[in-house]
Amino acid sequence: MALNGVMPSLSTSDKPLVSDEEMRQAVRTLLLGLGENPDREGLQDTPKRVVKALKFLTSGYHQSLDELLNGAVFTEDANEMVLVRDIDIFSSCEHHILPILGRAHVAYIPNGKVIGLSKIARICEMYGRRLQVQERLTAQIADALTELLKPQGVAVVVEATHLCMVMRGVQKPGSWTVTSAVRGVFAEDARTRQEFMDLVRHNPRFN
Ligand SMILES: Nc1nc2c(ncn2[C@@H]2O[C@H](COP(=O)(O)OP(=O)(O)OP(=O)(O)O)[C@@H](O)[C@H]2O)c(=O)[nH]1
Ligand SMILES: [Zn+2]
Incomplete structure (x- = not known):
């Protein structure tokens, strides 16, 4: 396939x-x-x-989803949202070849198949290790999961700081760019989207 x-x-x-x-x-x-x-x-x-x-x-250009997945898609009768949050992003902006540093939060609602959790982070890495704009990186992660799992829906938020806006140019060290991509039920149903956003905002640390 x-x-x-x-x-x-x-x-x-x-x-x-x-x-x-x-x-x-x-x-x-x-x-x-x-x-x-x-x-x-x-x-x-x-x-x-x-x-x-x-x-x-830029080694992400030479990786493929096939390779990265290593078969880790499992049949599972699960219908609830799966969210992997705070995935580090180290990418490079295609305009200046300077770092884009941040985090991705990736959720999906299964439709008979689940993916190995680490593979979600690997997908983020693969698209991160390319020359990117943040919008495309975000959409590619969402589209990859959609293609792999045909889930009920996918939602991705990427929060990042662009060193081209920090170290040079407009020089705004405190600026963060937040992008999102929603597919399927996350695009169609405001409540599901809201649940995702609430989980992303929630600080999950146990202390
Ligand atoms: N939409 C989007 N823009 C980005 C991203 N990374 C960098 N940029 C922007 O790409 C634009 C390139 O603008 P130009 O005017 O061609 O380049 P520049 O003279 O270096 O611009 P300044 O950064 O404003 O000094 C800048 O506004 C950057 O902030 C990204 O991931 N998404
Ligand atoms: Zn840039």
């Missing part, structure tokens, strides 16, 4: 159009453009490190 209709994914065997060496040269050029000396001791390995780091931060 093809599970990648939600978003094109590069397969691990796709050959990159640009070699690592070319990428390293580009980073070296950036350093020169910044007025740095790329040959000084501290920077000698920087092009290599930057390429490695960027590849990791």
Whole structure:
């Protein structure tokens, strides 16, 4: 079953159009453009490190839902809301390639099938490790769960701070962006949506 209709994914065997060496040269050029000396001791390995780091931060392009799921969808006669909240998000904004840091809260109401809970966090990671806008990240998580489980509904809230708005540009360190995507019963029924929002707001810590 093809599970990648939600978003094109590069397969691990796709050959990159640009070699690592070319990428390293580009980073070296950036350093020169910044007025740095790329040959000084501290920077000698920087092009290599930057390429490695960027590849990791975008490794979600090379993952697929199939692979990530590892078969962890189980038949279960459950009809109540499942919510996994406070999933860390480390993504990169596609406009500046600067971090988007935050949390995702993901809920669904099953329709005969449940998913391994860790897989919900893995889905967030896969889409997070791409160049993103927060709206698309949020929608992709919701669409992936919809495609995988055909549940009664899915709701996703992402709360994040964009370092491009904190460290540069408008420089608003306290700003948080909240995005949501609702599908199925969460879109159709205000009470179900409200229940989700109440659970997201509730502080669940036992202390
Ligand atoms: N909708 C949306 N916008 C984003 C996201 N991440 C960054 N942006 C915005 O993308 C916009 C890009 O605007 P531009 O004017 O082209 O770029 P810029 O000159 O760097 O803009 P400033 O950040 O305002 O300095 C900015 O307003 C960013 O805040 C995101 O996830 N979603
Ligand atoms: Zn940005």
